[in-house]
Amino acid sequence: MTTINFTKQEMQTVQELLREDTRPVPPVLFEQSMTDLGTAEILPKVFFDKDYHDLEVEKLWKKVWQWACREEDIPEVGDHVVYDIADLSVLVVRSATNEIRAFYNACLHRGTQLRATSGKVQAFRCPFHGWTWKLDGTLAHIPCRWDFEHVDNDAFRLPELKVATWQGFVFINFDLNCEPLEVYLENIPEHFKHFPLENHFTAVHVAKVMPANWKVTLEAFMEAYHSVTTHPQILTFTGDANSQYDVYGRHNRMITPFAVQSPHLGIQLDQQALAEAIAKFGGGDPAMVQVPEGMTARAYAAQAARQRIQENLNIDCSALSDTEMIDAIQYFIFPNFMPWAGVGAPLQFRFRPNGNDPNSSIMDVLLLQPCRPEMRPPSAKAHWLTPEESWTNAPELGGLGRVFDQDTSNLRRIQQGLKTFGKRSITLGKYQESRIQHFHQILERQLAL
Numbered sequence: 222m223t224t225i226n227f228t229k230q231e232m233q234t235v236q237e238l239l240r241e242d243t244r245p246v247p248p249v250l251f252e253q254s255m256t257d258l259g260t261a262e263i264l265p266k267v268f269f270d271k272d273y274h275d276l277e278v279e280k281l282w283k284k285v286w287q288w289a290c291r292e293e294d295i296p297e298v299g300d301h302v303v304y305d306i307a308d309l310s311v312l313v314v315r316s317a318t319n320e321i322r323a324f325y326n327a328c329l330h331r332g333t334q335l336r337a338t339s340g341k342v343q344a345f346r347c348p349f350h351g352w353t354w355k356l357d358g359t360l361a362h363i364p365c366r367w368d369f370e371h372v373d374n375d376a377f378r379l380p381e382l383k384v385a386t387w388q389g390f391v392f393i394n395f396d397l398n399c400e401p402l403e404v405y406l407e408n409i410p411e412h413f414k415h416f417p418l419e420n421h422f423t424a425v426h427v428a429k430v431m432p433a434n435w436k437v438t439l440e441a442f443m444e445a446y447h448s449v450t451t452h453p454q455i456l457t458f459t460g461d462a463n464s465q466y467d468v469y470g471r472h473n474r475m476i477t478p479f480a481v482q483s484p485h486l487g488i489q490l491d492q493q494a495l496a497e498a499i500a501k502f503g504g505g506d507p508a509m510v511q512v513p514e515g516m517t518a519r520a521y522a523a524q525a526a527r528q529r530i531q532e533n534l535n536i537d538c539s540a541l542s543d544t545e546m547i548d549a550i551q552y553f554i555f556p557n558f559m560p561w562a563g564v565g566a567p568l569q570f571r572f573r574p575n576g577n578d579p580n581s582s583i584m585d586v587l588l589l590q591p592c593r594p595e596m597r598p599p600s601a602k603a604h605w606l607t608p609e610e611s612w613t614n615a616p617e618l619g620g621l622g623r624v625f626d627q628d629t630s631n632l633r634r635i636q637q638g639l640k641t642f643g644k645r646s647i648t649l650g651k652y653q654e655s656r657i658q659h660f661h662q663i664l665e666r667q668l669a670l
């Protein structure tokens with residue numbers, strides 16, 4: 222592909238596009254937040270060193286709030302999710318109609334994992350000798366109780382973790398002295414007042430073991446800089462280089478506009494061609510696209526998205542802005558969660574270590590669809606792809622499957638290349654890779670390095 226050179230000043234900005242929106246845009250999208258993060262380089266070993274991983278387990282995963290599941294994953298009393306992080310395992314359970322608890326997933330007798338998989342139970346009964354706990358964690362039964370006179374029921378409650386919910390997401394924290402979730406989230410709840418994800422349900426959930434460290438995988442989704450080389454098929458409808466990057470306290474954001482062409486594209490597309498390109502990517506028939514004279518492809522694509530959601534889900538989006546209908550408004554909540562705002566691209570990403578292997582990770586992709594809050598349907602079952610399987614084997618992801626395959630093939634090579642690096646450290650772009658710089662600064666602070 223031939224690409225052209227241009228400067229940042231020559232490009233249309235996200236802010237300019239937002240000002241052309243056909244509807245009022247949520248004010249938080251007009252905010253810009255970038256500081257000089259410097260150009261510090263990052264040592265490759267943070268991506269494969271076992272000691273670094275162990276440090277992350279102690280100082281990061283055992284200390285931070287992390288997204289474990291969605292509320293609609295556990296709609297009824299007794300429904301539970303097994304949430305694994307590194308080699309720690311947690312039971313997140315709906316213990317009463319309006320109560321969610323989280324327990325260490327291990328029997329207090331001799332340590333057997335209480336539940337191997339998510340599901341529904343009336344009580345947690347250990348498969349080894351049958352010690353049983355109620356859903357609220359109180360000890361219910363010990364076979365041959367006479368042999369355990371030294372066991373006090375109160376002292377043998379299942380140890381709990383902190384639990385809090387936000388926008389339908391259930392978070393857990395191993396650290397009982399942690400700050401409250403709403404404090405940890407900083408300005409994110411304020412921003413998402415405009416994008417109420419509690420009015421959404423998990424329509425799609427696909428997960429896969431990825432061939433790289435969880436940070437390498439995460440960082441592949443933090444910038445649009447790689448699109449021109451890795452995903453050339455999206456340049457006809459993606460303003461990759463136009464993306465806006467914002468950093469906050471410990472979280473950050475990227476806005477990538479769609480239904481505009483990449484500035485890298487050597488040719489100038491008209492509005493009709495832009496609208497056709499984005500329709501095709503979304504699985505639509507480009508022959509059906511007819512952009513009226515004077516209308517932009519963005520306004521047209523947004524209108525098509527409103528119509529699609531009205532027809533498929535009976536949800537009225539007529540007041541929602543074009544940007545919420547079509548753009549990638551991707552937030553990042555430290556350390557590993559990317560909730561997307563808006564309804565056009567309602568993706569949620571999560572990146573976790575795969576057990577204690579620093580060379581692989583687990584990526585979860587959710588598609589949240591809007592619903593009425595009082596009628597949130599139960600979640601779609603997670604579709605686990607094997608590590609070798611193509612993301613396109615999850616047709617529920619549409620055109621994203623091919624995009625993720627392109628990312629996955631990079632990941633394998635990055636993880637390998639980092640180990641044979643002929644240079645001391647990796648180098649980051651100052652603006653387009655600013656979120657990665659920011660992430661590592663926050664991570665190092667967390668690890669007290």
Ligand code: FES
Nearest residue numbers: 328330331347350
């Ligand atoms: S290890 Fe659980 S009952 Fe014995």
Ligand SMILES: [Fe+2]
Nearest residue numbers: 441451452628
């Ligand atoms: Fe990508």
